[in-house]
Amino acid sequence: MLWGYLMGNLDGIVRICFSTNALVTGIVTIGLITLITYFAFALEKKISVASPFLEKITVNLSEMGLLLIGSLIVEQVFGSLTGGSAIELGGLYANAELTLLFYCLFVFNNRLIVLMNIALPFIYHPAFDIVRMKNQYWPLFIIAYIVLVIVIDYLYGHKDDLIVSNYKYLIAQILFGICWWILIWIDYRFPLTDIIGMLIVFEIYMLVVRIIEQKMSTYMHAYNDLEVKVNYDALTGVRNxxxxxxxxxxxxxxxxxxxxxxxxxxxxxxxxxxxxxxxxxxxxxxxxxxxxxxxxxxxxxxxxxxxxxxxxxxxxxxxxxxxxxxxxxxxxxxxxxxxxxxxxxxxxxxxxxxxxxxxxxxxxxxxxxxxxxxxxxxxxxxxxxxxxxxxxxxxxxxxxxxxxxxxxx
Missing domain, CATH: 3.30.70.270 (Reverse transcriptase/Diguanylate cyclase domain)
Incomplete structure (x- = not known):
């Protein structure tokens, strides 16, 4: 039945996935992800377990600042888009923000970003959950939220596994996207066609982001290796x-x-x-x-x-x-x-x-x-x-x- 529905509304799903607005959103989001990746390597190199508390806080606040600046840039981009329906633009805007949230959670070892991800489902809704909890779908909200928290906790605690395992990363991003789009659907009741299209767009964004992250990771580690070779003595390991x-x-x-x-x-x-x-x-x-x-x-x-x-x-x-x-x-x-x-x-x-x-x-x-x-x-x-x-x-x-x-x- 679901398959029949999808086939019957295939044109609408394709229109959402490959619209000009989706392309613009993707380019802007991927550009931000590239910058965030660069700064992630630069910032995370500065701190370790033994780093002073004040230094850790400064780096964590800087990372939060990067996420907030990225969100503001996305908001400004969508403010300048005039083509497309309100549903389409709203969905693409949500996807861009979700991509930034997921990726910053993945690349930064930052508890502030973890707490932000956990709290966001309760603070973005204009009715602050009063209307949401009175409707018939509140059990679905609770289930989606619990699964989302589990995914967020896994992302924070198993970064090394996700870096080397593409299928674990894929499962995590799919669950993250599904949970968030369930929450959005409960609040705004977008048509199912739009929800499916937006979820597909989210997964496309995250696929491209994964490729960029792996390529940049390779380049940055190669650069670090070169920096060590240039600045450190190979025999003793001290500076040269x-x-x-x-x-x-x-x-x-x-x-x-x-x-x-x-x-x-x-x-x-x-x-x-x-x-x-x-x-x-x-x-x-x-x-x-x-x-x-x-x-x-x-x-x-x-x-x-x-x-x-x-x-x-x-x-x-x-x-x-x-x-x-x-x-x-x-x-x-x-x-x-x-x-x-x-x-x-x-x-x-x-x-x-x-x-x-x-x-x-x-x-x-x-x-x-x-x-x-x-x-x-x-x-x-x-x-x-x-x-x-x-x-x-x-x-x-x-x-x-x-x-x-x-x-x-």
Whole structure:
């Protein structure tokens, strides 16, 4: 019976699906989805589980803002459309909004958007549900709403499954569309032909959106991989020399204009590194480099310093620490040395005693560029080498490490 009804009203369904207004709506919606996808990758990269609460809230509010701006743009577009019946334009407008709601729920890990999706069926209706709950279809409303909440919860909690599973994504979007169009039908009683046509249009929109999301995801991940290759050292995983060249210029420009905030540069290398390669082979030498980089990164994290570690080349590394002067940086250097003592590297049951030389300096008012800082800290590093190694030279003064005794229990 339903099949016969569909065949008898096929012309009306096709007219809705392929009208000029539907095409305009699709183009605008897909354009917004493309922008949202780009910003989703950019924003979600900024936060993690360990991110500060204020930072998470800022990102979540920014994502909500994107959704609201997208909704306002859709509203303005429909305000300029004059062709088509009120039912057709209203249905296409609802589809555009539903597409934005579903997609933002899918790409953003945002509880505010989840709550908005859950609350929206109760707040969009002009009668605020009083009329709705008095009509004979209120049980259908309750069932559709419960299924919708289940779909929303699944979307929020199983994003990884939906990203890799096309059929789960398809089922979720179909149920989302059906539930919403049942709610809309209860409130506005659009003809069944229009409802079916609009549901088909929604699924077409979401199919195109899925293709765009997958393509952009591939491109964005490829871009991220390229960014890692360009800015990070493949052997140790820390930032590389090219990244140092970029960030050092930016840091100099900022801190040379602000005399109240110090910028400290630390340069260090591994004592007698050539012996590790000669005695144990280059693979062991690589392990030593990775071990030292890991210890320095660990101490940066433990110290809470606003510092960045770079592999300058060979066995040489550079650290830029913002907001800390050279004297206070000695605590951090002592921490690296202490950790190397307490956590030695073992290779083939042999303990490798790794020691480092450091040069330390802070940005001065007389420095004309970062090269001035680099030349100075490089000279301090060589002073440490020439005075016996396994020590640090801070602003021209050679110092021994402060070593804490190891307590064996």
């Amino acid at each position: 020399r090219a990244n140092l060249n970029k960030l050092s210029k930016e840091a100099f420009e900022k801190y040379s204009k602000n005399s109240k905030e110090p910028l400290t540069v630390i340069m260090f290398d591994i004592d007698h590194f050539k012996k590790f390669n000669d005695n144990y082979g280059h693979e062991i030498g690589d392990e030593v480099l990775r071990h030292v980089a890991h210890v320095a990164e660990r101490e940066l994290h433990m110290d809470g310093s606003n510092g960045q570690l770079f592999r300058y080349g060979g066995e040489e590394f550079i650290i830029m620490i913002k907001g800390t002067d050279s004297q206070h940086s000695t605590n951090f250097i002592n921490g690296i040395n202490q950790t190397l003592i307490e956590m030695p590297l073992f290779i083939q049951d042999t303990q490798l005693n790794v020691t480092l030389c450091f040069g330390v300096t802070t940005l001065r008012a007389t420095d004309k560029s970062f090269d001035d800082i680099f030349q100075r800290v490089d000279g301090y590093l060589y002073e440490s080498k020439n005075t016996g190694r396994n020590k640090m030279t801070v602003e021209g003064e050679a110092q021994e490490y402060s070593v804490q005794p190891i307590i064996h229990i």
